[in-house]
Amino acid sequence: MHTTREKVCAGLLAGAMLVMAACAGRGGATVPRPPAIPDINTYPPLANDAAPGASANAVATATAIGRGVNFGNMLDAPTEGAWGLTVTDDFIAKAAAAGFATVRLPVRWSNHASADAPFTIDAVFMARVESVVDKLLAKGLLVVLNMHHYRQLDGDRLDPGELAVADAAVDVRFLLLWEQIARHFQGRSARLVFELYNEPHGRINGEAWNVLAARALGVVRKTNPDRVVVIGPTSWNAASDLQLLKIPNDANVIATVHNYAPFRFTHQGAEWVSPVLPVGVTCCSTSQQAEMTAPLDVAKAWSAAKRYPVFVGEFGSYSKADDASRIDFNRKMREAMEARAMSWTYWEFAAGFGVYDPVKLSFRQGLLDSLLGH
Numbered sequence: 001m002h003t004t005r006e007k008v009c010a011g012l013l014a015g016a017m018l019v020m021a022a023c024a025g026r027g028g029a030t031v032p033r034p035p036a037i038p039d040i041n042t043y044p045p046l047a048n049d050a051a052p053g054a055s056a057n058a059v060a061t062a063t064a065i066g067r068g069v070n071f072g073n074m075l076d077a078p079t080e081g082a083w084g085l086t087v088t089d090d091f092i093a094k095a096a097a098a099g100f101a102t103v104r105l106p107v108r109w110s111n112h113a114s115a116d117a118p119f120t121i122d123a124v125f126m127a128r129v130e131s132v133v134d135k136l137l138a139k140g141l142l143v144v145l146n147m148h149h150y151r152q153l154d155g156d157r158l159d160p161g162e163l164a165v166a167d168a169a170v171d172v173r174f175l176l177l178w179e180q181i182a183r184h185f186q187g188r189s190a191r192l193v194f195e196l197y198n199e200p201h202g203r204i205n206g207e208a209w210n211v212l213a214a215r216a217l218g219v220v221r222k223t224n225p226d227r228v229v230v231i232g233p234t235s236w237n238a239a240s241d242l243q244l245l246k247i248p249n250d251a252n253v254i255a256t257v258h259n260y261a262p263f264r265f266t267h268q269g270a271e272w273v274s275p276v277l278p279v280g281v282t283c284c285s286t287s288q289q290a291e292m293t294a295p296l297d298v299a300k301a302w303s304a305a306k307r308y309p310v311f312v313g314e315f316g317s318y319s320k321a322d323d324a325s326r327i328d329f330n331r332k333m334r335e336a337m338e339a340r341a342m343s344w345t346y347w348e349f350a351a352g353f354g355v356y357d358p359v360k361l362s363f364r365q366g367l368l369d370s371l372l373g374h
Helices: 004-024 056-065 089-098 123-138 167-184 207-223 239-244 286-306 323-339 365-372
Strands: 067-070 102-105 142-146 192-195 229-231 253-258 310-314 344-346
Touching: 056 142, 056 253, 056 310, 067 365, 089 123, 102 123, 102 344, 123 142, 123 167, 167 207, 207 229, 239 253, 239 286, 253 286, 286 310, 286 323, 323 344, 323 365
Parallel strands: 067 102, 067 344, 102 142, 142 192, 192 229, 229 253, 253 310, 310 344
Antiparallel strands: none
């Protein structure tokens, strides 16, 4: 009769032998290894040493963007609804009826795809985005579809509920996500525009972004040879970083910048800014107006030199500012952008900067009028 100790030892020995056999490939269950990370050099960057300037198509598209609005805090949240908003048919209908020409649609693709190669985007999420895009297009809106808040790409701390992937996979995963997005939407009309990435910064500042953007545009061009693509500079799409941006040798490109100057006004009381800026700052004095227009003048000069149009993808002021100042800010910023022939998309529709009140189900009329020139 075996003692209890002998039984335990025999069991441990048998278990060890099974593991050894499996590892040696001589039978038993094998432990699956994650797929190898694809070589990023499989996706070579397009040359960016002789950008030709924008095509007539790109110039016309930049003009057609006109006056637009961002559907922010919706599909760019870690999951739709996590930040209090979802895209509704009512939002789509009201944005179109109000007179906006464009909806910029921020999407956090990175949290809806597998962590291992080939980094497949969840089919349900892809169908959801597709449904929103098609409804927007059906309303006659131009749609700027982007990739938003890929936290690891910038080297940022992840949001609660966000998926982490191997550091070595981050950049090539970005490319393979775009490969899927571009292929999925290749049949849509020219009124769908792709924007490669929102506010690149941190670990991809400078030349790293030039190379990655050139790789990504090459990926998009395999299935969308003529679609207009938006590319912005680093440091959160700062106009001051346009001097560092190298547009690939491609004519169907629009550049973008974001302009939240004066920051102490536009972001007063914003909880995500550290330290939180004091409230009570009004707008818009002569010096504040100079802050507002300086980035626009930088972008205008760059546009003239490089022969690519620039549109302002984001601007706006947080709801902790007083209404009168927010209205004045919107009107003056709109007039300044349009005086420089720049289209724009306001940040944003129905959250903290929102032009629409999702509780009262009505526009904040003063903000809307200041944007649309009523």
